[in-house]
Amino acid sequence: MIKFSKLLDDLLLNSSKKKKIKILKDYFNSLETNEKELALSILSKNFSTKLIKANDIKIMIKRKISEDLFSYSYDYVGDLAETFSLLWPKSKEKKTISFFCFMKSIEKYNNKESLINFLEKTFDNISSNEIYAIIKILTGGLRVGVSEGILKECLVEQGVRNKFEIEEYWHAFSPFFKNFFCWLNGEALPNDINEKELFHSFMLSDTFDENLITKLNIKDYVCEFKWDGIRAQIVVSNFGKIYSRNGEDITNSFPELNITSNKVSVIDGELVVKKNGKILSFNDLQKRIGRKKVNSRILDEYPVHFLAYDILFMHDSDCRNLNLSSRKKKLESLLKILNVSNISFSPLINFNSWNDLKNLRNKSLNNHIEGIMLKKKNSLYVKGRPKGCWYKWKRNPFFIDFIIMYAQRGHGKRSSFYSDFTFGCWTDNSFKNLVPVGKAYSGFTNEELKDLDRWVRSNTLERFGPVRSVKSSLVVEIAFDNINFSTRHKSGVALRFPRFSRIRWDKPPNEVCVLNDIKKLIN
Amino acid sequence: MNNNWLIKKKEGLYCIPGDFYIDPIYPVNSALITHSHTDHARPGNKKILGTSDTINIMELRYGNNYCQYSQKIECGKLLKIRGVNIKFIPAGHILGSSQIYLEYKGEIVVVSGDYKRRKDITCDSFEVSKCHTFITEATFGLPIFSHPNDIHETSKLIKSISENSDYCHLIGVYALGKCQRFITLLRKLGFDDVIYLHGALMKISNYYIDRKIDLGELRNISELKTSDYSNKLVLCPPSSLSDRWSQRFRKVIKGFVSGWMGIKQRIKQKNIQLPIVISDHADWNEILTTIEEISPEKVLVTHGREEGLLSYLKQKKVTCNALNLIGFEDEDD
Ligand SMILES: [Zn+2]
Ligand SMILES: [Zn+2]
Numbered sequence: 122m123i124k125f126s127k128l129l130d131d132l133l134l135n136s137s138k139k140k141k142i143k144i145l146k147d148y149f150n151s152l153e154t155n156e157k158e159l160a161l162s163i164l165s166k167n168f169s170t171k172l173i174k175a176n177d178i179k180i181m182i183k184r185k186i187s188e189d190l191f192s193y194s195y196d197y198v199g200d201l202a203e204t205f206s207l208l209w210p211k212s213k214e215k216k217t218i219s220f221f222c223f224m225k226s227i228e229k230y231n232n233k234e235s236l237i238n239f240l241e242k243t244f245d246n247i248s249s250n251e252i253y254a255i256i257k258i259l260t261g262g263l264r265v266g267v268s269e270g271i272l273k274e275c276l277v278e279q280g281v282r283n284k285f286e287i288e289e290y291w292h293a294f295s296p297f298f299k300n301f302f303c304w305l306n307g308e309a310l311p312n313d314i315n316e317k318e319l320f321h322s323f324m325l326s327d328t329f330d331e332n333l334i335t336k337l338n339i340k341d342y343v344c345e346f347k348w349d350g351i352r353a354q355i356v357v358s359n360f361g362k363i364y365s366r367n368g369e370d371i372t373n374s375f376p377e378l379n380i381t382s383n384k385v386s387v388i389d390g391e392l393v394v395k396k397n398g399k400i401l402s403f404n405d406l407q408k409r410i411g412r413k414k415v416n417s418r419i420l421d422e423y424p425v426h427f428l429a430y431d432i433l434f435m436h437d438s439d440c441r442n443l444n445l446s447s448r449k450k451k452l453e454s455l456l457k458i459l460n461v462s463n464i465s466f467s468p469l470i471n472f473n474s475w476n477d478l479k480n481l482r483n484k485s486l487n488n489h490i491e492g493i494m495l496k497k498k499n500s501l502y503v504k505g506r507p508k509g510c511w512y513k514w515k516r517n518p519f520f521i522d523f524i525i526m527y528a529q530r531g532h533g534k535r536s537s538f539y540s541d542f543t544f545g546c547w548t549d550n551s552f553k554n555l556v557p558v559g560k561a562y563s564g565f566t567n568e569e570l571k572d573l574d575r576w577v578r579s580n581t582l583e584r585f586g587p588v589r590s591v592k593s594s595l596v597v598e599i600a601f602d603n604i605n606f607s608t609r610h611k612s613g614v615a616l617r618f619p620r621f622s623r624i625r626w627d628k629p630p631n632e633v634c635v636l637n638d639i640k641k642l643i644n
Numbered sequence: 645m646n647n648n649w650l651i652k653k654k655e656g657l658y659c660i661p662g663d664f665y666i667d668p669i670y671p672v673n674s675a676l677i678t679h680s681h682t683d684h685a686r687p688g689n690k691k692i693l694g695t696s697d698t699i700n701i702m703e704l705r706y707g708n709n710y711c712q713y714s715q716k717i718e719c720g721k722l723l724k725i726r727g728v729n730i731k732f733i734p735a736g737h738i739l740g741s742s743q744i745y746l747e748y749k750g751e752i753v754v755v756s757g758d759y760k761r762r763k764d765i766t767c768d769s770f771e772v773s774k775c776h777t778f779i780t781e782a783t784f785g786l787p788i789f790s791h792p793n794d795i796h797e798t799s800k801l802i803k804s805i806s807e808n809s810d811y812c813h814l815i816g817v818y819a820l821g822k823c824q825r826f827i828t829l830l831r832k833l834g835f836d837d838v839i840y841l842h843g844a845l846m847k848i849s850n851y852y853i854d855r856k857i858d859l860g861e862l863r864n865i866s867e868l869k870t871s872d873y874s875n876k877l878v879l880c881p882p883s884s885l886s887d888r889w890s891q892r893f894r895k896v897i898k899g900f901v902s903g904w905m906g907i908k909q910r911i912k913q914k915n916i917q918l919p920i921v922i923s924d925h926a927d928w929n930e931i932l933t934t935i936e937e938i939s940p941e942k943v944l945v946t947h948g949r950e951e952g953l954l955s956y957l958k959q960k961k962v963t964c965n966a967l968n969l970i971g972f973e974d975e976d977d
Contacts, residue, residue: 130908133908133911133912134911134912134916134917134919135917186787187955187956187959189951189952189955190786190787190952190955190956193786193949193951193952193955194786194787194788194952197786197788197907197949198788198907198909199909200908200909203907203908203909204788207787207788207789207790207906207907208787208788211790253908530886530915532915536886536898536915537885537886537887537888537890537891538891571891574888574891575888578887578888586913587913
């Protein structure tokens with residue numbers, strides 16, 4: 122368990138993605154194949170023991186130490202696994218337990234008491250770092266900042282499979298990843314896997330550039346709205362699955378869209394919240410993202426809807442080699458057969474000229490539409506981002522001046538710079554009180570970052586750990602893609618993807634607008 | 645206190661018959677100083693009494709106005725102030741640090757100041773002294789704190805330097821005590837290279853050298869006329885790890901030598917890649933052992949994480965209380 126606990130430490134202390142990938146790579150390289158499978162299952166949050174909960178861990182430690190001392194310690198440390206490992210009586214003998222042996226041993230236990238008994242005996246002989254690693258494994262949340270995306274990037278460098286293959290076949294192997302590493306190194310896929318039912322990499326779009334207007338023949342393209350939701354893939358099969366853009370299984374978060382059938386069909390589209398016939402904002406959708414279970418209150422309050430715009434498989438047959446127009450027809454007919462009210466065909470928009478499109482794009486100022494999509498009629502469904510097939514043409518961002526209120530030190534390379542900024546605007550025309558509206562940490566150059574850092578340090582009012590409150594005197598122009606009402610924010614509004622547009626060193630802060638002006642942007 | 649001759653006032657701990665304070669946080673007429681860390685030894689008192697190292701370092705740090713009159717006392721020597729017998733006893737915390745022994749009408753009180761029980765060649769070791777009331781610090785007064793072996797911790801830095809020779813190692817150390825002790829540990833492990841110091845660490849390190857403590861070759865980093873800091877070891881005050889000064893180090897591994905570095909969440913919060921767990925304070929077990937060895941009738945706790953210690957002592961039926969003295973920081977922070 123020493124290597125695994127070292128891995129957890131290294132991942133916790135290194136916040137850059139590049140470093141994390143290197144650490145994971147070195148770790149995997151040091152393992153035997155059967156250990157790799159287990160490690161991947163744990164790191165990808167697919168491993169779970171239902172037998173032990175956080176509360177059982179607390180009960181164990183309270184048999185060794187008083188309730189008071191435990192709670193003072195837990196208050197100070199703030200992490201259960203770490204508190205536990207520091208409080209467990211230190212072993213005299215310095216034994217260790219191998220990762221593989223431990224994982225194989227706990228498989229044998231099927232009741233709580235005997236497992237706890239085994240754990241207590243184990244903990245009496247090993248170091249506190251190993252205990253820490255074991256508790257982290259048992260209670261699930263490693264919280265070391267490793268996403269599925271980082272793991273997949275690391276695995277691309279581990280074997281002969283590319284990013285798409287790993288994304289697509291991931292769910293054939295999870296949760297246990299049996300034989301995954303053999304496949305990764307070039308062996309054939311196990312026979313019992315039905316490829317159609319798996320995730321299929323998405324076709325992505327290029328950003329539209331206005332220079333293309335003279336180059337493209339407008340008659341070759343169809344136009345759709347670009348919905349502000351999340352891209353998803355519905356796999357209709359014996360089990361039914363829903364996948365996110367990078368192939369994460371999100372079926373549990375959106376159970377009402379899960380459809381089963383003994384013939385496999387796969388559709389591509391955008392997931393949004395739609396209530397009483399109206400599509401709601403991305404904020405409302407956020408209430409549904411990332412949930413392991415959804416209760417009936419959430420289902421009622423934030424019902425999801427799928428706007429389908431493409432089809433990859435229909436009744437077991439591959440459609441990806443058909444052109445877009447034929448696929449759209451297939452999709453419409455499949456939706457008729459499925460006949461479910463919360464999946465609908467994303468409508469095509471009629472237009473005759475580039476001017477029509479420009480108008481459409483500019484008028485698509487709606488809180489659930491980000492702009493328009495142009496798709497070539499004769500394009501096939503190609504994974505990745507094939508050139509010249511699909512274009513996204515987002516409407517222009519909003520630009521608004523705000524005042525910097527707080528600054529926080531960044532991470533990794535930026536750890537000695539104040540690089541994360543909270544900005545706000547005046548609550549009313551008395552220009553006395555500010556209310557925070559959002560956070561931005563990009564959009565400035567390295568030189569500007571140095572200037573901002575210097576400004577923060579010499580205009581600090583108060584310090585709270587890594588955060589400083591600053592004088593209400595620096596105005597910055599913030600660009601953002603969208604704005605909506607939000608109950609989660611004190612200001613009552615939430616911005617989509619705010620970033621610095623320019624720093625207005627000379628602008629007086631009382632020329633910044635008040636909250637009501639900003640709310641007027643929402644329609 | 646049994647007979648109320650040592651009490652807590654807003655300025656700090658006060659001895660009524662002797663009319664003096666111990667480590668007061670506001671300027672007073674007469675003060676006894678346990679050691680020269682800035683939260684214990686503040687400038688502006690009229691008269692102070694302390695060991696010669698404590699007083700010299702105070703003068704070095706605060707200049708002429710460190711007090712009006714100072715009196716130096718040798719450790720172990722008895723002094724009588726208005727009927728109170730006083731003795732300074734080594735505390736093992738930093739150079740010159742001491743506990744203060746007070747005896748009045750047969751009742752003995754020992755004020756620990758800050759202390760540790762580990763070996764430290766830069767100062768005299770803690771001495772156990774029997775007393776009726778022991779007034780202890782509790783900076784690390786929770787069972788989660790168990791300081792590891794300091795040689796092992798020091799070797800982590802030496803290993804990292806040899807494995808990452810293209811990096812600069814920037815290590816935060818407390819300017820007084822920790823800096824010099826850490827250097828002696830590095831030297832003991834055979835690290836002979838020049839060690840570069842942030843300017844704020846120079847003065848006190850030079851004082852240690854004058855006091856015949858061998859620190860090897862030290863140089864002020866500002867004398868280094870280069871922007872290439874690779875393969876250099878630089879020590880700085882902890883606050884400089886994230887200030888503008890540190891921005892000059894591009895390819896850098898940041899470390900911090902502190903008792904707090906035993907807590908992963910703390911390390912993460914401070915953005916440290918190389919935590920080195922070395923403390924100049926007693927850890928949980930050492931506080932308990934010390935109390936056991938002294939076995940006083942009563943324990944009072946001055947500052948730190950006193951709730952944990954008090955709850956434990958009460959369970960063991962030791963008479964104890966919190967003094968809740970304010971103004972003492974977690975100085976390793
Ligand atoms: Zn101290
Ligand atoms: Zn102290």
